[in-house]
Amino acid sequence: MPKNNQPQKSDAVLGGQNSVPANIAVLGGLEGVQMRLASANLKDRVSAISEALKYGNAGLDLVIESLRNKSWQVQRQAYLLLKNQNESQIKIALQELKTSYPYRQVHHKYTLNDGHSQKFASLTISNARNMLITSSEDSQIKFWNLDTKELIYTLVNNSSVKSISIDSDAQFLVSGGNDCLVKLWNLDTKELIHTFVGHSSSIESVSLNSYCRLIASGSLDKTVKNRKSNGTNIKA
Incomplete structure (x- = not known):
């Protein structure tokens, strides 16, 4: 090996802290994989995950441990390697991950088009x-079915709707926008049932808490x- 101690094309190296050049053999077995997982180089850590499964149960344990790695790229690589495996140990690990971090593995599912103008x-x-409920500067509030991805119905306001909030039973919705008004809608009848005044400028955020019967x-x-x-009435 040359004096600068850098791997050449024909060299084999033990996994370590330095980035490993492409097409170079890595010696050291599972220990080499462990060393590369501790590397400061992200690319080395991600590639080490893929090699870990070559080393039986000990390598599998490394991949499972990597589901909780501080790097999301390493987490994702470990998840992709394990998600289609049928071993009970893997299924348990993935279920525990889902329970502890329900939104850690999020993938794009679909896009709703032809909605707001x-x-x-x-x-x-x-x-x-x-339902998914959206609002827009086009003065509309739209209700979408999350299963069919279809538009169910639309509520029309008289100005831009900047913020919306719905109660836990989906009976009422509150909206606010450029008209400086807070509006309460009945979602069963799809009617505006109350308008609250008091603000002198655009309303940027609203929140409806049905348990406390509070609109903010x-x-x-x-x-x-x-x-x-x-009682049943909300006072301004």
Whole structure:
């Protein structure tokens, strides 16, 4: 090996801290894989994961441990190697990962097109009705079925809708926007049932808490306003 100690095309090297050139053999077996997993070079760590499975149960343990690696790239490589495996040990590890970190492995599923005609502003998801709800500067609030991906219906406001919030039972929705008004909608009848005044500038954020019967709104007028329900009516 040359005096500079850098691997050449014909050299074989023991896994270590330095980046390993392409097409170079790596010696050291499982120990070499472990050393490369500890490398500061991300590319080496990711490639080491792929080689770990060559070393039986000990290598498999390394891949499973890598599901919780601090690098998401290493996590993803480990997940991709394991996701189609049928061994019970792997299934248990993946289930534990899903339980502890339910959103760690997120993949693009589909895109909703032909929705709003202007800039998108806000969205929320209703588990109760399995709906995605979106709002836009086109003054519309749209309700989408998450299974069929179809538009269910549309509520039309008289100005841009900057923010929306829905209660846990998906019975009511509150909206706010450029008209400086907070609006409460009945989702069963699809009607506007109350309008709250008080802000002097565009409303940028709203929140509806059905348990506390509270509607909160934040505005560019630098104020936050809370409205508390009294029985079935919500007071401004």
